[in-house]
Amino acid sequence: xxxxxxxxxxxxxxxxxxxxxxxxxxxxxxxxxxxxxxxxxxxxxxxxxxxxxxxxxxxxxxxxxxxxxxxxxxxxxxxxxxxxxxxxxxxxxxxxxxxxxxxxxxxxxxxxxxxxxxxxxxxxxxxxxxxxxxxxxxxxxxxxxxxxxxxxxxxxxxxxxxxxxxxxxxxxxxxxxxxxxxxxxxxxxxxxxxxxxxxxxxxxxxxxxxxxxxxxxxxxxxxxxxxxxxxxxxxxxxxxxxxxxxxxxxxxxxxxxxxxxxxxxxxxxxxxxxxxxxxxxxxxxxxxxxxxxxxxxxxxxxxxxxxxxxxxxxxxxxxxxxxxxxxxxxxxxxxxxxxxxxxxxxxxxxxxxxxxxxxxxxxxxxxxxxxxxxxxxxxxxxxxxxxxxxxxxxxxxxxxxxxxxxxxxxxxxxxxxxxxxxxxxxxx
Amino acid sequence: xxxxxxxxxxxxxxxxxxxxxxxxxxxxxxxxxxxxxxxxxxxxxxxxxxxxxxxxxxxxxxxxxxxxxxxxxxxxx
Numbered sequence: 001x002x003x004x005x006x007x008x009x010x011x012x013x014x015x016x017x018x019x020x021x022x023x024x025x026x027x028x029x030x031x032x033x034x035x036x037x038x039x040x041x042x043x044x045x046x047x048x049x050x051x052x053x054x055x056x057x058x059x060x061x062x063x064x065x066x067x068x069x070x071x072x073x074x075x076x077x078x079x080x081x082x083x084x085x086x087x088x089x090x091x092x093x094x095x096x097x098x099x100x101x102x103x104x105x106x107x108x109x110x111x112x113x114x115x116x117x118x119x120x121x122x123x124x125x126x127x128x129x130x131x132x133x134x135x136x137x138x139x140x141x142x143x144x145x146x147x148x149x150x151x152x153x154x155x156x157x158x159x160x161x162x163x164x165x166x167x168x169x170x171x172x173x174x175x176x177x178x179x180x181x182x183x184x185x186x187x188x189x190x191x192x193x194x195x196x197x198x199x200x201x202x203x204x205x206x207x208x209x210x211x212x213x214x215x216x217x218x219x220x221x222x223x224x225x226x227x228x229x230x231x232x233x234x235x236x237x238x239x240x241x242x243x244x245x246x247x248x249x250x251x252x253x254x255x256x257x258x259x260x261x262x263x264x265x266x267x268x269x270x271x272x273x274x275x276x277x278x279x280x281x282x283x284x285x286x287x288x289x290x291x292x293x294x295x296x297x298x299x300x301x302x303x304x305x306x307x308x309x310x311x312x313x314x315x316x317x318x319x320x321x322x323x324x325x326x327x328x329x330x331x332x333x334x335x336x337x338x339x340x341x342x343x344x345x346x347x348x349x350x351x352x353x354x355x356x357x358x359x360x361x362x363x364x365x366x367x368x369x370x371x372x373x374x375x376x377x378x379x380x381x382x383x384x385x386x387x388x389x390x391x392x393x394x395x396x397x398x399x400x401x402x403x404x405x406x407x408x409x410x411x412x413x414x415x416x417x418x419x420x421x422x423x424x425x426x427x428x
Numbered sequence: 429x430x431x432x433x434x435x436x437x438x439x440x441x442x443x444x445x446x447x448x449x450x451x452x453x454x455x456x457x458x459x460x461x462x463x464x465x466x467x468x469x470x471x472x473x474x475x476x477x478x479x480x481x482x483x484x485x486x487x488x489x490x491x492x493x494x495x496x497x498x499x500x501x502x503x504x505x
Contacts, residue, residue: 285448
């Protein structure tokens with residue numbers, strides 16, 4: 001599969017009479033966007049805000065972040081299984097409004113939602129302080145069940161992103177990147193002297209509002225399968241997650257997975273990136289065993305010599321990570337794991353819930369329990385009082401002056417396990 | 429907690445869903461349970477069947493408590 005990503009660099013976003021891109025400025029018709037976003041009888045109101053880098057603005061609670069894109073050629077459309085039919089994506093050309101993002105907020109769905117600060121210390125922890133954010137505040141009608149509420153806001157975000165992305169259809173991109181993975185035997189033969197590397201992409205699927213979707217299917221119901229990396233880049237995987245904000249993958253991160261991008265960067269130079277296996281993180285032992293067995297088998301089947309495994313979330317998914325590692329290593333295939341840590345506020349506790357001697361190459365995205373104080377902001381979009389209840393916050397997190405003291409767990413993307421974050425470490 | 433209590437000489441049964449974690453942390457008597465969100469129940473069952481399920485799990489745990497073990501043992505029969 002060969003996918004062209006045409007990046008249209010967005011330098012500013014403004015509200016205007018027409019939704020369009022002109023000379024790098026994205027204009028958004030507020031009324032039209034609100035109408036498209038709110039096109040669901042279960043939605044009571046939609047409000048549209050802009051939040052730009054450097055502004056004294058806080059968005060809370062953040063449910064999802066989505067990159068506006070449009071499919072200009074090739075099969076399928078944006079968010080197959082949700083916005084478009086389930087046709088296979090991942091080939092042809094997709095235009096991206098690079099630098100812009102749709103952020104969904106509103107009354108809290110589950111207690112594990114996040115915070116984005118556009119300036120101040122919190123901004124250094126979230127990648128979405130650097131994007132030009134079009135925030136849609138979606139509030140549902142009364143009496144909606146929590147799971148339905150989640151679906152309502154999830155779909156509203158996709159409609160908003162698809163509507164805005166459409167503005168890039170006839171714009172000449174500033175740059176076009178080409179990504180290609182060939183059918184397996186052909187791909188394996190292309191670089192016979194380079195090590196064959198695959199990617200095991202773990203998707204959060206614990207249920208109870210911790211869900212990820214693949215072509216519209218709830219990923220807890222899949223058995224692990226192969227997917228072209230370009231399908232992932234092209235919107236086949238989306239987030240329905242209210243899991244801890246720091247280490248869930250918002251839809252934007254699935255669309256821009258740094259693991260996939262970096263593997264492509266080295267493809268044909270240092271490695272032969274032969275494919276991607278998606279797997280889940282379910283809540284029964286039989287599911288965990290079955291999925292890790294299947295994952296190890298698929299990795300072996302495609303002839304990988306080494307794999308990168310990324311986790312999403314923490315806690316019992318650590319067991320899935322460890323099972324994947326152990327079972328793949330037992331087949332003589334090398335693994336590198338990417339995770340984050342819950343090592344306590346002082347960093348002295350055990351970082352993961354499970355461990356294995358085979359896990360001897362691990363990359364950490366940071367300790368989610370680190371405590372931070374976020375200063376008050378001039379503008380708060382959403383509902384600041386949820387700071388006391390979201391995961392990483394506690395009663396009293398929100399102070400009278402509007403500041404918030406909580407673990408960095410509350411910040412969207414702070415310890416993202418695909419590396420879509422800014423935390424780094426330096427040796428002394 | 430399992431290890432701390434056991435170190436005082438009291439036998440312990442760890443009832444848990446993710447058995448491999450229990451094995452990693454060093455529990456000696458392990459009884460597998462239903463699912464992480466509902467280890468000792470199953471909302472998909474009728475109330476009567478769920479009660480029976482819970483009773484069976486508790487009985488199994490009591491049986492495990494009475495059983496002499498030589499190293500880590502998973503009671504998964």
